[in-house]
Amino acid sequence: MGVFKKNGSQTVWFENPPVIISTASVVGPQEGEGPLGKTFDKVFYDTYCDEETWEKAEQRLMLEAMKKALQKANLQEKDIDFMLAGDLLNQIVSANFTASALSIPFLGLYGACSTMYEGMALGAMLIDGGFAARVLVGASSHYSTAERQFRFPTELGVQRPMTAQWTVTGAGAVVLAEKGSGPVITHATIGRVIDMGQADPQDMGAVMAPAAADTIVRHLQDTGRAYDYYDLIYTGDLGTYGKKLADHLLRQQGYDISDRFTDCGILIYSGAQDVHAGGSGCGCSAVVTCGYLIEKLKDGSYKRLLGIGTGSLHSPCSVQQGSTIPGIGHALVIEAR
Known part of the structure; x- marks a missing residue:
C-alpha cells in the first residue's frame, strides 16, 4: 500500500x-x-x-x-x-x-x-x-x-x-x-459545500464567506499550523463585504488573521473604479494568482501563501426558483522554493 x-x-x-x-x-x-x-x-x-x-x-x-x-x-x-x-x-x-x-x-x-x-x-x-x-x-x-x-x-x-x-x-x-523551477504546491484543503440560507445573487460575498472561513479553520486544524506560518492568506473573490464577514466568522472561532488576510477581488481594482464591492468571477483569483501573487513569490516578497478559491454555487434556474445559494472554498498552499 x-x-x-x-x-x-x-x-x-x-x-x-x-x-x-x-x-x-x-x-x-x-x-x-x-x-x-x-x-x-x-x-x-x-x-x-x-x-x-x-x-x-x-x-x-x-x-x-x-x-x-x-x-x-x-x-x-x-x-x-x-x-x-x-x-x-x-x-x-x-x-x-x-x-x-x-x-x-x-x-x-x-x-x-x-x-x-x-x-x-x-x-x-x-x-x-x-x-x-x-x-x-x-x-x-x-x-x-x-x-x-x-x-x-x-x-x-x-x-x-x-x-x-x-x-x-x-x-x-x-x-x-513534476519537476522544474518555480513555486510549489505543498497542500490542498478540499472545501465543504456550506449553505447558510443566503439567496441574493447580488450579494455573493455573503454566500461564500462561511465556506471560506470553514476551509481556513479546517486547514489550520488539519495541518496543526498557526495562521502566521503564512505570509499572506487570501480568498478568491469575497469582495469588501464578504471579507469583513469572513473576518467576523473566523474571530468567532478564535482565529484573528486580519493582519495578513486579503482578497483577490479587493486587490484587482482600485477605489476609484466603480466596481462596488470588488471583483468576482473565475478569472478573479486566476489572474491575480497567475500575475501578482506568483510574482511576489518569485521576487522574495512572500515565501508561503495560503490561497482559498471561493465559489457561489448557483445557476439562473436555481435563483429564479427561489433556492438558497451554497458556497464552496478550496485552499492551496503555494510556497517559494
Whole structure:
C-alpha cells in the first residue's frame, strides 16, 4: 500500500510537491487599468477582444492565456498530459472550445469562481499521484457574459446594489510539472459545500464567506499550523463585504488573521473604479494568482501563501426558483522554493 497523503479530515499533502513552472494572465480594459495592471501578460483594451461577441471574447481570453503559459514554459500542446479548465458559462463552453483548439486530453471543471483552485488542486494530485508529468490548468470569466447569464444584460442599465461585485474579464493559466523551477504546491484543503440560507445573487460575498472561513479553520486544524506560518492568506473573490464577514466568522472561532488576510477581488481594482464591492468571477483569483501573487513569490516578497478559491454555487434556474445559494472554498498552499 502506498503512502496515505491525507492530514485530518479535508487536507492532502504532496510527497513530491508539483512545481508551477509557468503562469499567464490575460485581462480586459477595466482590469488593465487597475492597480495590478502591470502584472498581467496581456491587456485587451476592448471588451470584445477583437471578436464578434462577448462569449467569443471570453474564449479568446482563455485560449490566449493557455497558449501564453505553454510558450513561457517552452512547451507545446503535445507535451501536456491533461488540461483542466472551466468557466461560468452554460456547460463551460469557453473551456470546451479552448480544449478543442488545443487538442489536449481534457477534464472540464465547474466550481463556480473556485474553479482555478479546484483545477490546481486536482492537477497537483494527478502529478503527485504519478498519473501525469505536466498539467495545464486554466479558468476564465467576462463581465458582460456573466451579467447576461446570471443577472441582466448590460444594455438594460439595471442599477446594481452596493453589495454587487464586478465579474473580472480575464483568464489565468498555469503549467504544473513534476519537476522544474518555480513555486510549489505543498497542500490542498478540499472545501465543504456550506449553505447558510443566503439567496441574493447580488450579494455573493455573503454566500461564500462561511465556506471560506470553514476551509481556513479546517486547514489550520488539519495541518496543526498557526495562521502566521503564512505570509499572506487570501480568498478568491469575497469582495469588501464578504471579507469583513469572513473576518467576523473566523474571530468567532478564535482565529484573528486580519493582519495578513486579503482578497483577490479587493486587490484587482482600485477605489476609484466603480466596481462596488470588488471583483468576482473565475478569472478573479486566476489572474491575480497567475500575475501578482506568483510574482511576489518569485521576487522574495512572500515565501508561503495560503490561497482559498471561493465559489457561489448557483445557476439562473436555481435563483429564479427561489433556492438558497451554497458556497464552496478550496485552499492551496503555494510556497517559494
